[in-house]
Amino acid sequence: MNLYEFSYGIIHWLVDLVNHLWYWLGDWLPWALGDFFTAVGDFAASDGHLSVMTMLLETLIIVIVALINVLNFLWIFRKLSGRILDFYGPYYVGYRIGGWLQNLADGMKLFVKEIIVPAKADKVGFLLAPIIYVGSSLLILATIPFSENFGLSTNPSGEYVPAGALFAIAAFAIAPFTILLAGWSSNNKYTLIGGMRSAAQMMSYEIPLLLTVASVFLLAGSFNFVDIVDMQHDIWFAIPLFIGFVVFLVCLMAEVEIIPFDLPEAEAELVEGWTTEYGGMRFGLFYMTTAVRSYAGGALATALFLGGWHGPSFIPDEIWFLIKAYLVFTVFMWVTWSLPRVRIDQMLGIGWKRLLPLAVLNLFIAAVVKSAGWV
Amino acid sequence: MAEMWVNMGPQHPMTHGLWNLRVKVDGETIVDAEPEVGYLHRGIEKLCENRTYPQIIPIADRLCYGSSMTWSHLYCMTVEDLTGLEVPERAEYIRVVAIEMQRIASHLMWLAAYAGDLGLSVGFTYTMRDREVFVDLFQALTGGRLTYNFPRIGGVAHDLPPDFDRDAIRAVDYMEKRLREYEDLFDRSKIFMMRNEGIGILRKEDAMNLGVTGPSLRASGVSYDIRKDAPYSVYPEMDFEVATHKDCDCYARYKVRMVEMWQSCRIIRQAIAEMPKGKWRVVAPRTAPEGTGLGRVEDPRGEGMMYVVGDGTDRPYRLKVRSPIFVTVSAAPKILVGYKLADVVAIMGGLDMCIGETDR
Amino acid sequence: MNEDGGSTRKEDIERAPSRVDEVPEERLIRALMDSFPNSITDFLRLKDGVVRAKIERRDLHMACRLLRDNLGFEHLSMISAVEYEDRFEIVYHVCSYCNRLLLELITHTPKDDPSVDSVAAIWGGANSQEREAFDLMGVKFNNHPRLERILLPKDYLYHPLRKDFRG
């Protein structure tokens, strides 16, 4: 049973239950109203309505699973940072479970804080930016399946969103505009510089990223995650496309804005960069969303290069996927804490002069591999 | 983007204290800069005029939170110069061990802040972790962790605690191992070198003219170290080299400090080995004669200097403190102009700011 | 800041040791005596490499220029202003890197007109120290490029290091 069937079953059962009452109610009413009741009930039971509701429920389940996942993820992030940096990490809130509740406590604290909008800020943009940022990041999660059975699909056969990978990459690229919006609307020099940096930085990493992803699409012959992962049943794409994998990881680090490339919020020179003026839960949302994006980045790398949910079958597919995503994230953390931040002009130089040629070379290799029929 | 003034400070992660650097940026490029200090002015020079001579030692400690031992030592040296007091030799050796430990601790704190500025988190935590070794040593030696109040006019407050020799040599061994690790973490990192090489060029002539002293001066190629060239205490008997570098950039300033840490390890070894027996303190006269006293030391941040005027009472008539960073920070516009906004943290971090002594 | 200050030329530094040779303190004293026979007095060799001299304030700027350009004093360590009952003393500690000398140059200024010539044009490092002396002691430095308060607020009324300052 895949997620679609599961949600369809729930929706069907719910609709049946409600309709049962509904028709019973309609029987007691005059004929004109009764007809209306019947029409509504029939609409509710129709295939179109059921599949739309099913997909909404699927999205809800996926987002809830993803957010719980993010809590785990933040915990791992903080513990791992602690261990790399030679301290314990969160410890006291939830002492028995290794400080797992610390993030909930932090979230609670952020929730009760006052929402402050700077007097001279552009209010609409200021309040809109976090919403778009969080929304676009959750969109990425919605399209990435955990396994063949656990992902957003549109029909009972388990066929997933046709161009899911493309959609995920596109959703990933929305964030820099949000950052620019937040930076500009805060009406602060630091945030403005941070926003501008984000826009400039995006140019440099987005193109190599897309080129490497294009090489994966070329090998897989599909934009669909399931097809891409299935193609890696024998050999992971990371092995023939090793250069592309490295380029992809570097670009991904720029995409999720962690330290070698976290120029928009370089806290040493720009205080907190584009998030300077945000406080309370809005800041908490940014913080959480950074974790969401890190997780999404790991998941993307897993699905595109590391064979997705394929692995020895003694562990469920979904867990394999999570393990791989977490491992990619661990590597991210390792690199993040061991390296200084680059400068904006150096970032552009790396993007255009180093990553772009490598990405093109990688595309060439992919073309050769494909035409030789090795994969 | 048009040109605009950006205030970096007084509350800013770059400043390491309370001061304000106003930079005028054109896009990301700096076209003008102007440091503003004075946010932490505590009037220490005026305070000292109303304290007796021993009471000033804790205040001199608080001149610089990063290297308090150097400043209280400098104060004691100055008053000894004023009163003409001879310090026992053992006290001088203990002082040298303490100062060199302080130099390592101060440089490690600088390195931590510098790494933190550049975004290198492991650099921050590892250096602070290793500084802790020396802070623990200080704790055993003096009883304090940050402000030691250890030197006294006419010696030091306590003798060495038992097993201090062994612990100090162990700490130095540990430090030398760690310095190699730092070389891997910093020098061998491409990104660190990208952020440092060729950034913040301060030419030799400018450095001398603007009064830049200490590691920043030696990084500009001037081989001048007060420990060597105007020796005080028992430094003439120590065998060490003056670290200089010809590159004049941020990397040179980083490298000079790293080499200084190696040399400090050497000095500590020698001083521990040659530590004489005997008294560690003599009775200091309560009053100082009329006249002036001058003390000059090589602070971890540059040339520390005190000028004291005595008037025959038990309180100094006037105490003037020369803060190395107060002069160095006025050279900031010279170094900053032409570089990117992100280089401000590398350049100002490389000068090792300490606002406690700057504002006094 | 440094444009008006002018930088120490390299050849001067290299030439300096030949002018002030074997016993640098004696040479320094003689060179100063030759140039300013009337205004420099009270030479005293405090300890090895430290010389004290007193100078009239009218010749201070000239003497400092001579010190930097011809005698190899590249570095101005410290400017301290001391208030006495009848006068202000401005003490310049000037340091020579190549000759390893420290000169303590003391100049007086009367209480009713506390002003001396600025040496910020000679040593750039003097700029902020003179501002500090002005700020805390109220000594005016003529021809200083920007004589403002540096440590205290701009609108502060007093000079707190003076002895008549109370709280």
Next chain:
Amino acid sequence: MAEAKGRTTGLVARPLWRTGKQIVRTLILGRPNTVLYPHHKLDLPLGYRGKHVVDFKRCIGCGNCVTICPNDCMWLEKLEDPELGKIERPGIDFGRCLFCGLCVEVCPTAAIHETVEFELADHERQKLRSGPKELRDDTYADKIPEERPKRSLPVLDLSKCTGCEKCAEECPEICIAMMPIEKVERSKPEITLAKCTSCGKCVAACSEQALTMMDVYDSYFDMPEPKLKLAECTGCGACARACPADAIYMLEMPGTEKVLKDGKKGKPKKRAVFVLEKCVGCGRCFRACRFHAIDMPGVRK
């Protein structure tokens, strides 16, 4: 010493290798370097400068600690003790104390010590003021090893002394000199403590037990000494009562007796005599004298 430039041929491989080792070390093999503070605590060395304790039996209430405190955070408090009677002992305001340890150093009897206790935070500022009773710990000083050097020295009790000069004759170092006291017509032994070798011969020689060997702590502070202006002294004895070290004795001056109405001689006038070896330099006699007969340079009233 021109150092070679950093070799960055491996791009970022070396730093990653170092941090990788760290991950292995902390994640698998060992524990991180920090301390989980409220659960685990650090061992502090004995010399740590924390909360003070005052040994009431050793303390003489001289107030030297109060005088030297750079922050004026100490004060002397009068209290009544069942064992010790009416005493004055110091209290400390920990809200202002900077833990410099000068009070410990200046104490002439090593009565005040700093312990390793450092958790002094409180919700109210007033609770940070610790009076003498909170600071009292009469056993602490005996538990820790003595750090201050001390010597066994002969101490003079002038009220028992007869001026017989036996001690001065016995002293092998010739550090006891008999000095005549002005207008009293006798002399008292003055001991040059720097030369004394603690041989104890003078104590053995004294037939009146006026000299006793006592442990005296070395002081590194040059304390001010009181000087008597004899013309001003009225012999009221306020200074002798104020002196915490019992270093002031009121001696009668023969020949100053007033002739009463009935022709008999009254009691002679008294004057203060300082035994400077016992003086701790606190300046209380100077403050107690209402006739400005005691001069003490450097002490403020």
